[in-house]
Amino acid sequence: MKLKHSIERIMNMVFFVCGMVSIAAVALITIYMIWAGLPAIVKIGPIDFLFGTVWKSTAAEPQFGILPFILTSVWGMFGALLIGVPVGLFTAIFLAKLAPAKLGNVVRPAVELLAGIPSVVYGLIGMIVLVPAVMDFFKLKSGSNLFSAILVLSIMVLPNIISVSETALRAVPEEYEEASLGLGATWIETVFKVSVPAAKSGIVAGIVLGAGRAVGEAMAVMMVAGNVANMPGLFKSVRFLTTAVASEMSYAADGSLQKQALFSIGLVLFVFIMLINWALNRFLKRGEKQ
Amino acid sequence: MSHSQKRKFKENLLKVLVYGCAFCTVAILVALLGYIFVRGLPNITWQLLSTKPSIIRDTIGILPNLLNTLYVILLTLVIALPLGVGAAVYLTEYATSKRFIAVVEFTTETLAGIPSIIYGLVGMLVFVQVLGFGTSLLSGSLTLVIMTLPTIIRTTQESLKTVPAGYREGALGLGATKWYMIRTIVLPSSISGIITGCILAIGRIVGESAALLFTAGSATIIASNILEAYSRGGGTLSVALYIYASERGEFEVAFAIAAILLILVFLINMATRLVQKTLNGKEQAK
Numbered sequence: 103m104k105l106k107h108s109i110e111r112i113m114n115m116v117f118f119v120c121g122m123v124s125i126a127a128v129a130l131i132t133i134y135m136i137w138a139g140l141p142a143i144v145k146i147g148p149i150d151f152l153f154g155t156v157w158k159s160t161a162a163e164p165q166f167g168i169l170p171f172i173l174t175s176v177w178g179m180f181g182a183l184l185i186g187v188p189v190g191l192f193t194a195i196f197l198a199k200l201a202p203a204k205l206g207n208v209v210r211p212a213v214e215l216l217a218g219i220p221s222v223v224y225g226l227i228g229m230i231v232l233v234p235a236v237m238d239f240f241k242l243k244s245g246s247n248l249f250s251a252i253l254v255l256s257i258m259v260l261p262n263i264i265s266v267s268e269t270a271l272r273a274v275p276e277e278y279e280e281a282s283l284g285l286g287a288t289w290i291e292t293v294f295k296v297s298v299p300a301a302k303s304g305i306v307a308g309i310v311l312g313a314g315r316a317v318g319e320a321m322a323v324m325m326v327a328g329n330v331a332n333m334p335g336l337f338k339s340v341r342f343l344t345t346a347v348a349s350e351m352s353y354a355a356d357g358s359l360q361k362q363a364l365f366s367i368g369l370v371l372f373v374f375i376m377l378i379n380w381a382l383n384r385f386l387k388r389g390e391k392q
Numbered sequence: 393m394s395h396s397q398k399r400k401f402k403e404n405l406l407k408v409l410v411y412g413c414a415f416c417t418v419a420i421l422v423a424l425l426g427y428i429f430v431r432g433l434p435n436i437t438w439q440l441l442s443t444k445p446s447i448i449r450d451t452i453g454i455l456p457n458l459l460n461t462l463y464v465i466l467l468t469l470v471i472a473l474p475l476g477v478g479a480a481v482y483l484t485e486y487a488t489s490k491r492f493i494a495v496v497e498f499t500t501e502t503l504a505g506i507p508s509i510i511y512g513l514v515g516m517l518v519f520v521q522v523l524g525f526g527t528s529l530l531s532g533s534l535t536l537v538i539m540t541l542p543t544i545i546r547t548t549q550e551s552l553k554t555v556p557a558g559y560r561e562g563a564l565g566l567g568a569t570k571w572y573m574i575r576t577i578v579l580p581s582s583i584s585g586i587i588t589g590c591i592l593a594i595g596r597i598v599g600e601s602a603a604l605l606f607t608a609g610s611a612t613i614i615a616s617n618i619l620e621a622y623s624r625g626g627g628t629l630s631v632a633l634y635i636y637a638s639e640r641g642e643f644e645v646a647f648a649i650a651a652i653l654l655i656l657v658f659l660i661n662m663a664t665r666l667v668q669k670t671l672n673g674k675e676q677a678k
Contacts, residue, residue, distance in 0.1 A: 117481050120476075123475050123541065124496055125499045193410075219653075220657070221601065222637070225637070226428075318507025318508070321601045344509045368509070371507070375505060379502050
């Protein structure tokens, strides 16, 4: 009997420890990002670092301004959402409200498949197909620019927007729609004027989730954005926060200010993502309350 | 235009937009798959799959990358599975404080939202440098353990919630201890959820590149045994695709790897569906 009790106690502890793992992981990540990212920001000066427009990490007199990366990430995110949100939302409406069962069973697996494709595969296609196409179409010297990156990102955010929005649209109570139909509105009018507004929180959550994916994507944009530390312009070769970290990490010397600054860029990215997560959580909670 | 005509026009316009966008989404996927298979499949040869790159013979083989991918999947799951399932069990069976559950769920969501490049940075600091594992498959796998935890916790939790309370009460009523009840009743009834979590985690591992590039590197050496493999660095398929495409300009190889990755993604999606279907079938049979 005693043995049984102690096994119970031990298992209780074991499961408790497992439950703590994700808390510990988040704490660990936060602490290490701050610990590794803060020194360079202090050394360079927060204003010079965040608002400096020139990044020359390997020059004789190095300059570490990351405003170009921040703005590129922000532009990239909004650009991807500008294309991804309408297409994604309409597809979600199709899946949740309009699709005949047979068509839905074709489109839904397609969306799941899009979600599962690794980012390097998107990058490869972007590099081989999209970049030359953009170059020819706009008569540019090179197609590796912000525009190509936005196109790739807009496809990558689609699955997130679609699946979250579809779930939200399906959760709209039937009575709302029946009432609207009963008042003489057509099905399309009902969907757009009743269902979509009712599912607003969930749809916004999907968009925020997509924003997070766009800001955090590294490898795919690395392969199509050209990777030069310019201030952002639609047809300029640019560097994102993510690619700024990835592109110099392999050759920056340990302990150098350059490497420390790369961790600081990581910290800035981390703060961005935490803000997005926080917003996501709020919208999801609001959706649940409704 | 009369009011009703206007209304009709608007309605048709929206309908066209909705159908058009859904069509676009599918068309993008079909074009992607088609292009990659057309360019990739012819390049998948036995020689590519069964050798390592050789400078002397000037050939490229992806056997080391295939093996590395397998090793990473294996170690990651061996660690992440018990941890993730344990966390889910704690949350649904043991935890009594609503506050604590909310905190754990919030941190799990947060982990799911952190981009892989951040995992790469932290993995490099913690596992490669501070713990001294070096750039190795071990460091890479440990980094992926944290990345895949949210997936496993969430799917397991979902399926634990579907186990009827009557099962638990029945077992406890017959005098089973809590752990005995979990071991013999709760976990077996939620096995399909756990398997789904595993499959999704494998999908994430197979597609991962940024986090592994900094923690496991991109080497293409075949280790003589499995322990040696984990102490050495090595690139998985996705990392190899990136290296061959952007640093070496070997696009035939890159497309061949892309085709293999897509086939894997396809299989993973099919497997998830199959598991869920058998689960639903069983539920109905009950």
